[in-house]
Amino acid sequence: MIFQGAAHRYGDDVDTDVILPGPYMNLSEPADLARHALEGLDPNFASRVRKGDILVVGRNFGCGSSREHAPIALKAAGISCVVAGSFARIFYRNAINIGLPLVVAPEAVEHIEDGAMVAVDATAGTIVANHRTFMSRPVPPFIQGLMDNGGLDRFVRERLTQRVGSGQET
């Protein structure tokens, strides 16, 4: 999985309330949510972002609420991948589940400026920017498997099928 795009750079502790403000939680269509992506932090983000662009952010990205609307909004707005110093637990699961790849790479984050062209190889774990190559933190094989499958769907379908096959279901 290789992603290339311009970096949108934000700081530490970007919470889900600014990624997708509460009043929009009654929306569920990705296209509707995309129009409000990051509105609480940067009201112009949704109109500026281009398909394939990459979010480069600090520590604890996505802290706060469990709302899956947040990663859905970012993905539907065109973000191909998020590179962060670290992620909050629930956001991390949500993003991987819906097929928004995440990379933890504090060193890369430190060196990438807003607008820089970035290339991320999520399988090899490398990030290239400013003619430098940075390594991302390794991912447990189970989670890497979910990312390679584009989300949680396959895991759930397989387990549901196994049950029917083994007669556990009535």
Add this chain to the structure above:
Amino acid sequence: MGRTMAEKILARHADTADAMAGDVVIARLDLVHLHDANGQIAFETFERFGATHVFDRERVVLISDHFAPAKDARSALALEAMRRFARAHDLRYYFELTDGGIEHTLLPQKGLVAPGDLILGADSHTCTAGAFGALGMGMGSTDIAAAMALGEQWIVVPETIRCEFSGPRHPFVTGKDLILSVIDRLGVDGAAYQALEFAGPAMPTFNIDERMALCNMAVEAGVPVNQVYIGNCANGTMTDLRQAAHVLGGRHIASGVRLIVVPATQEIYRQAMREGVLETLSSAGASISMPTCGACCGLHNGILAAGEVAVTTTNRNFRGRMGHVTSQVYLANAYVAAASALEGVIQDPARLVNAPAAFA
């Protein structure tokens, strides 16, 4: 070597002899709950998975606490989706208005949270269950859809930070203050992908409502005040309402201040009515609301205007969470919130009233 509470509970639910921090386990679930703000996406995902029924109609619980009663047509649609799913799967528990309330306060009240349980909820404050010795983890709609279908979920066993409390309890110090102090020391990302265990000799002096406040916020730290908000899943319990009444009894809030009181559940509302607590609060100038997540997450029922300042017993002071991006939220216990409503500035309750007998 000793094991943490999270390791023990996860090992038991994954049917393995042992589980250690960092292991990925597939664990059986005792309870899966979902609220109306995350419902629609979860139901669509449940269908996309090809799931035809929930794993246990008594262990999947739906609660409409964010948008009910609906403020607009879109929210009404979200609520209708909740009712439809609850009906279609013949769920034993669906709560909306009548006998409901804010889920984290409601579920233990209904006897649905027990020590040693593994509980997943589509809300970050699911960790409130920790007050009862259960392991509660918040997840998003896709994870909860999978959990409703399978009755199990993959979990990375978290590391644990153990916080021990000791020493005498000072007047007007509540569970809220313990957790605000812990967050102040750890930082807002101080426990990322970690469990917090609360223990120590001082713990028995905090009642179960206060322990819920302590656990609830494990997931998150002389200004004029425009609005005071007493309520939410951390601090909308009987204990909080009694604390507010202790400060406000026989007095009246400052002019220009709005005091909004939101009991967390209908049962708490009725108990507060029977005890005369609601009368005390209302006489002091409070506006009493029905139970709802409401203004805490910026939905309705007390949204802040540009530049306004609120003192609240809620759990998050994120930028713009309760209204305009320039509004500010100060988190406090119910004593401090009530004292601030009386004075129109952030105020120490010890300056206004004597401590209740519990602190003597």
